[in-house]
Amino acid sequence: MNKRIVITGMGVAAPNGVGLAAFSEALKNGKSGIKFIPELERLKFRCQIAGQPEIPEEMLKEYFTDLELRGLNSSGIVYGIISGVDAWRDAGLPVGPEAETDWDSGIIFGTGILGVDKFREAIHLIDDKNTRRLGSTSVIQTMASGISAYLNSKLACGNQVTTNSSACTTGTEAILMAADRIRAGKAKRILAGSCSDSGPYIWGGFDAMRILPHKYNDDPEAGSRPMSESAAGFVPGSGAGALVVEDLDSALARGAKIYAEILGGHINSGGQRNGGSMTAPNSEGVKRCIENAIFDAGVRPEEIDCINGHLTATAMDATEVKNWSEALELKGKDFPYINSLKSLTGHCLSAAGSVESVASVLQISEDYIFGNINSNDLHPEIKELASREKVPQKSLFREVNKVAKASFGFGDVNAVVIFSKFR
Amino acid sequence: METKEIIYCLKKIVKPYVQNDMAFQDFGKDTDFIKDLEINSANLVDIVLDVEDEFNIAIDNDSMDNMLTVEDAVKIIKNKQQEA
Numbered sequence A: 001m002n003k004r005i006v007i008t009g010m011g012v013a014a015p016n017g018v019g020l021a022a023f024s025e026a027l028k029n030g031k032s033g034i035k036f037i038p039e040l041e042r043l044k045f046r047c048q049i050a051g052q053p054e055i056p057e058e059m060l061k062e063y064f065t066d067l068e069l070r071g072l073n074s075s076g077i078v079y080g081i082i083s084g085v086d087a088w089r090d091a092g093l094p095v096g097p098e099a100e101t102d103w104d105s106g107i108i109f110g111t112g113i114l115g116v117d118k119f120r121e122a123i124h125l126i127d128d129k130n131t132r133r134l135g136s137t138s139v140i141q142t143m144a145s146g147i148s149a150y151l152n153s154k155l156a157c158g159n160q161v162t163t164n165s166s167a168c169t170t171g172t173e174a175i176l177m178a179a180d181r182i183r184a185g186k187a188k189r190i191l192a193g194s195c196s197d198s199g200p201y202i203w204g205g206f207d208a209m210r211i212l213p214h215k216y217n218d219d220p221e222a223g224s225r226p227m228s229e230s231a232a233g234f235v236p237g238s239g240a241g242a243l244v245v246e247d248l249d250s251a252l253a254r255g256a257k258i259y260a261e262i263l264g265g266h267i268n269s270g271g272q273r274n275g276g277s278m279t280a281p282n283s284e285g286v287k288r289c290i291e292n293a294i295f296d297a298g299v300r301p302e303e304i305d306c307i308n309g310h311l312t313a314t315a316m317d318a319t320e321v322k323n324w325s326e327a328l329e330l331k332g333k334d335f336p337y338i339n340s341l342k343s344l345t346g347h348c349l350s351a352a353g354s355v356e357s358v359a360s361v362l363q364i365s366e367d368y369i370f371g372n373i374n375s376n377d378l379h380p381e382i383k384e385l386a387s388r389e390k391v392p393q394k395s396l397f398r399e400v401n402k403v404a405k406a407s408f409g410f411g412d413v414n415a416v417v418i419f420s421k422f423r
Numbered sequence B: 001m002e003t004k005e006i007i008y009c010l011k012k013i014v015k016p017y018v019q020n021d022m023a024f025q026d027f028g029k030d031t032d033f034i035k036d037l038e039i040n041s042a043n044l045v046d047i048v049l050d051v052e053d054e055f056n057i058a059i060d061n062d063s064m065d066n067m068l069t070v071e072d073a074v075k076i077i078k079n080k081q082q083e084a
Helices: A020-029 A038-042 A057-063 A075-090 A116-127 A138-142 A146-155 A170-183 A200-208 A248-254 A283-297 A316-328 A349-366 B003-017 B021-025 B041-055 B061-065 B070-083
Strands: A005-014 A034-036 A049-051 A105-111 A189-196 A239-247 A260-269 A306-308 A337-339 A402-409 A413-420
Touching: A005 A020, A005 A075, A005 A170, A005 A189, A005 A248, A005 A349, A020 A349, A038 A200, A057 A075, A075 A105, A075 A146, A075 A189, A075 A239, A105 A146, A105 A170, A105 A349, A116 A138, A116 A200, A138 A146, A146 A189, A170 A189, A170 A239, A170 A260, A170 A349, A170 A402, A170 A413, A189 A349, A239 A248, A239 A349, A260 A283, A260 A349, A283 A316, A283 A402, A283 A413, A306 A349, A316 A402, A349 A402, A349 A413, B003 B041, B003 B070, B041 B061, B041 B070, B061 B070
Parallel strands: A105 A189, A306 A337, A306 A402
Antiparallel strands: A005 A239, A005 A260, A034 A049, A189 A239, A260 A413, A402 A413
C-alpha cells in the first residue's frame, strides 16, 4: 500500500440528523432519532418504532428538479441523493449541469433493495393489467443501481459507477472497494456510500423474524439498547451516508479539506460454517477480519482509540465484544472505547455501514467519542471484557486519532475499516 | 374541443419535460417533441399518460408511435374524443 487514501467530503441523512452539522450535534448530545410510527401500528407490526430521516418538502426541491420529483417514490434515492450531493459539494467538487464528465471520478454507492414503494405501485398496476400506466421511472427507481445512476446524473463521473450489495456491511464495503480501486491507481476519487429505504415493506421481514423489540412502542427512544443486558432486538432504521474517498496527492493538489485518512481494512466471510449462518457470523471470520484490517492498516491494537462496532442490540452484542477483545488481545481497562450508533438511529440496514462511518470520521475530525444511550444496564459478559468507562453513556470530548469501524451482515459477511487522523 | 384549446393544454403538460426552453417559447402545431424541445425519448411515455389523464382518453400503441409533433398529438386527441 503505497498510495495514501483520505476522506475529503461527507454527507449524511440519518434518523437523528440530516446534514453533517445536525448529525454531529445529535451525536454529541445523544439525540435519538427513533420514533413511534403510526403506519406500523396500523399494519399490526409487533415493533412499531423505527428510525427514519426527516426530509421537509422544501429540502427535496434543493436536490431534485420538478421533473425528477414527479412520481418519485423511492426513499432510498432521496436519502442517497441528499447525502451524496452534500458529500461531493463538501469536497469542493462540481454538481449539476455545469459538471463535465470527469474520467478520474467514480461512484460506488450500495443498497440492499431500492424503491420498494415504487415497486409496490408497479406491482399493483401490473396485477390490474395496466402495465402501460407504469410510466418511465419505474425501472430507474427500482433497479439496485438506480441510486448510483441518479447520483451520476448530478455528478457526471466518468470512472466506475456501480452499486454494491452485501446486506448490513454494504456501506463499509463500498468505502473499502473505493479505497482499493484508488490504491490500484484506477481512479483518483470515488463517492462511496450506501442507502436504505424506509417503511413497512423493508422492515416487515425482520418483524416476522421476531428480531425487533416490541416492548418499547410507548417509549421509542429507549428501544434501541446495544450492549445492554435488556437488549431485545434491533430497531429498524433507514437513511444514507456518503464519503468522498480520494487519493492523497489529488486531495493535496486540489487543496481539499481532509477529514481523516483510511489506513486500511479488510473484507471477508465466515463461509456460514462454525457457528456462521445466513443470519449469524462465524466468530473466527469476524476475528480474522479485525486482525487483517489492523495488519493492513499497519497499526498496533493499543493505538485504537475507539471501536465503532456493528452492535445491533441483540444477544450477539456480547459475542461481538468478545471477538474484538480476542482479536485485539485487549481487555478491561486496556480495551478501547466502544460505541454503537444504533442506540441513536436504530439499525439503518444497508445504510448502516456508511452512516456509521460518517459518525466514526466525525469523531476523529472533531475529537469526541459519542455516548451509548440505553447502555446503563451493561451486559454482564461485556462488563467482564471492557471496563464500564470504556462504554461511555455520555459523549466524551477528547482527542481521537484512530477508530476501527466494523459492519457484519446477513450471509456471514464482514468488513472492518481503520480510520485515522491525517498527519 | 378547439385546436387552440388542445394546444394550450398540451403546452402545460409538456412543460416539465422540456430541455430546450428557447424552442418552448415558440410552442405551436409544428413543434417536434424530441427534435425541437429535446425531450428525453423515455419521457414520451409519461407525456402520453399525462395526456390520457387530462383528456380522459386511452391512446393505443400505434397512435403513441405516431405522436411526434404537437399537430400529431392534436389529431390523435380529436380522433379519440370523437370515438368516445
